[in-house]
Amino acid sequence: MIFAHAVADVRAAEAALMAQLPEGALMQRAASGLAAVCARVLRGEFGDGLRSGGHRRRRGGPYGARVVLLVGGGDNGGDALWAGARLARRGARVDAVILRHDRVHGTGLAALKDAGGTVVSGDDGPMTTATAAAIRRADLIIDGILGIGGRGGLRPDAAELAEFAASASAHVVAVDLPSGIDVDTGEISGAHVRADTTVTFGTHKVGLFVDPAAAVAGDIELVDIGLGPYLPAPALQVLEFADVARMFPEPDRNADKYRRGVLGLLAGSAQYRGAAVLAAGGAVHGGSGMLRFAGPDAVAADVLRRWPETVVSAEAAEAGRVQAWAVGSGLGEGREHEVAAVLSAGVPVLVDADGLRKLPPQLASPALLTPHAGELARMLDAQRSDVEARRLHYVRQAARRWNATVLLKGSTTLVAEPDGPVRVNPTGSPALATAGSGDVLAGLGGSLLAAGLTTFDAGSVAAFVHGMAGHVAAELSGYPSASDILEALPGVLAELRRPANR
Ligand SMILES: NC(=O)C1=CN([C@@H]2O[C@H](COP(=O)(O)OP(=O)(O)OC[C@H]3O[C@@H](n4cnc5c(N)ncnc54)[C@H](OP(=O)(O)O)[C@@H]3O)[C@@H](O)[C@H]2O)[C@@H](O)CC1
Ligand SMILES: Nc1ncnc2c1ncn2[C@@H]1O[C@H](COP(=O)(O)OP(=O)(O)O)[C@@H](O)[C@H]1O
Numbered sequence: 001m002i003f004a005h006a007v008a009d010v011r012a013a014e015a016a017l018m019a020q021l022p023e024g025a026l027m028q029r030a031a032s033g034l035a036a037v038c039a040r041v042l043r044g045e046f047g048d049g050l051r052s053g054g055h056r057r058r059r060g061g062p063y064g065a066r067v068v069l070l071v072g073g074g075d076n077g078g079d080a081l082w083a084g085a086r087l088a089r090r091g092a093r094v095d096a097v098i099l100r101h102d103r104v105h106g107t108g109l110a111a112l113k114d115a116g117g118t119v120v121s122g123d124d125g126p127m128t129t130a131t132a133a134a135i136r137r138a139d140l141i142i143d144g145i146l147g148i149g150g151r152g153g154l155r156p157d158a159a160e161l162a163e164f165a166a167s168a169s170a171h172v173v174a175v176d177l178p179s180g181i182d183v184d185t186g187e188i189s190g191a192h193v194r195a196d197t198t199v200t201f202g203t204h205k206v207g208l209f210v211d212p213a214a215a216v217a218g219d220i221e222l223v224d225i226g227l228g229p230y231l232p233a234p235a236l237q238v239l240e241f242a243d244v245a246r247m248f249p250e251p252d253r254n255a256d257k258y259r260r261g262v263l264g265l266l267a268g269s270a271q272y273r274g275a276a277v278l279a280a281g282g283a284v285h286g287g288s289g290m291l292r293f294a295g296p297d298a299v300a301a302d303v304l305r306r307w308p309e310t311v312v313s314a315e316a317a318e319a320g321r322v323q324a325w326a327v328g329s330g331l332g333e334g335r336e337h338e339v340a341a342v343l344s345a346g347v348p349v350l351v352d353a354d355g356l357r358k359l360p361p362q363l364a365s366p367a368l369l370t371p372h373a374g375e376l377a378r379m380l381d382a383q384r385s386d387v388e389a390r391r392l393h394y395v396r397q398a399a400r401r402w403n404a405t406v407l408l409k410g411s412t413t414l415v416a417e418p419d420g421p422v423r424v425n426p427t428g429s430p431a432l433a434t435a436g437s438g439d440v441l442a443g444l445g446g447s448l449l450a451a452g453l454t455t456f457d458a459g460s461v462a463a464f465v466h467g468m469a470g471h472v473a474a475e476l477s478g479y480p481s482a483s484d485i486l487e488a489l490p491g492v493l494a495e496l497r498r499p500a501n502r
């Protein structure tokens with residue numbers, strides 16, 4: 001599992017660690033890790049990142065490379081200067097653009113000059129003819145404008161510099177984080193740097209994983225500076241393949257279909273018949289022992305044709321015993337009384353799409369709500385654009401509001417509980433943004449709930465597997481449909497469940 005911590009916790013851990021170490025030791029660890037990643041960038045070991053297109057790709061390493069440092073008035077600028085000094089000693093031509101001469105990290109600047117680096121900015125501002133020329137011909141730009149001490153977007157002179165750097169063809173490496181993002185929320189409130197690679201220190205920072213900020217961080221490289229023992233519980237968790245492989249329910253020797261868990265599915269309608277078929281497909285593969293589908297004859301017939309293992313009934317009340325419900329995908333209007341009955345049935349429930357329209361103020365059983373940004377906006381009486389800009393804020397708010405697990409879908413899928421760390425799904429891709437793909441996710445998540453996973457684990461495991469299936473489907477079909485994603489599921493699950501991976 002990968003973790004990210006809040007700035008206050010990073011600061012406290014740094015203070016505790018620094019008390020044990022000689023002055024400046026931590027910055028040397030950070031700068032040495034930063035310089036090592038920069039050397040790899042200059043050897044061409046990194047892709048072109050997000051700003052791909054106009055990059056001049058260098059392969060020769062630091063010797064003879066042109067490096068520009070953007071240096072703010074704090075320790076983030078200090079890291080850049082010390083790393084610049086190391087690169088200069090290895091033969092790079094290093095030019096520093098100093099934003100605040102009165103605040104610049106003194107020993108870092110002296111070290112850079114000793115190593116042969118030069119300052120190209122002027123006394124009255126960072127943008128000079130020499131600055132522009134250095135940035136235009138740079139192979140690598142190191143963004144040390146702001147780190148965890150930054151507040152709000154970049155100020156005008158830094159913003160102008162960042163904009164000029166963005167128009168250059170150099171690879172941009174951000175020190176700790178792309179300057180100007182809100183590091184604890186992933187929000188962006190003004191001008192900021194766009195990085196191809198971010199080298200972060202001690203632990204990951206929240207904003208590096210949450211859009212919109214994550215989208216401007218590029219590849220993330222973590223440099224261990226020894227903070228680990230001093231860090232408290234993380235603010236964010238990112239599951240990895242091995243975590244997910246371990247979290248799957250393992251049917252025991254004397255399992256039967258009931259003990260493996262039965263999922264009830266209330267999805268699809270005359271208008272959205274396919275939603276029932278797609279959700280049922282996610283469900284029959286998701287680890288539960290049996291699927292009971294409740295819905296109108298025509299929809300049930302479609303489900304049975306595709307998934308003959310399903311047991312169908314006309315109404316939720318006639319479905320029989322289940323260990324969990326998944327409700328709402330493509331359900332349309334008119335079955336609100338059934339949704340209400342399912343929500344008070346006393347078993348865990350995944351609530352998607354139309355099931356989210358009229359949620360009661362209190363939910364009677366453990367619930368996993370799976371809105372996209374538009375649905376969450378409607379639930380919280382907010383604007384969709386605001387939910388997309390402040391994903392972490394709103395997902396946490398909804399989790400507290402309904403005392404439930406909330407899985408917010410989209411470019412960063414987040415899974416939040418009323419308290420504790422939020423999980424970010426690392427496998428998402430725009431390939432998933434296709435009609436019906438959310439229905440597959442709902443069926444899969446519901447099935448995992450029925451099989452006994454908690455709402456938090458079921459949501460995060462389902463999102464992870466769904467994302468992997470999206471990648472596999474994209475390799476096979478270019479622009480995969482939801483049916484393609486569904487078809488890729490068994491292969492992905494087989495890989496995850498292989499004994500060697502558990
Ligand atoms: N502590 C450690 O042990 C280690 C820390 N490390 C490194 O230190 C970094 C944190 O350093 P830091 O605390 O000095 O803050 P930092 O992010 O450089 O910026 C502060 C300066 O920015 C300014 N400023 C603020 N907002 C602004 C804006 N919007 N636009 C423009 N300017 C703005 C603010 O000025 P003021 O607001 O006072 O005018 C102040 O001068 C951390 O990210 C990591 O890289 C590593 O070496 C590992 C060991
Ligand atoms: N830009 C994106 N990047 C990654 N995943 C995305 C993106 N846009 C949508 N998704 C994912 O695609 C799925 C779409 O689900 P949903 O919005 O419910 O669509 P539908 O209702 O048509 O099934 C969700 O899993 C969501 O997280």
Ligand SMILES: [K+]
Pocket residue numbers: 076143144145146147174175176177178179
């Ligand atoms: K930075």
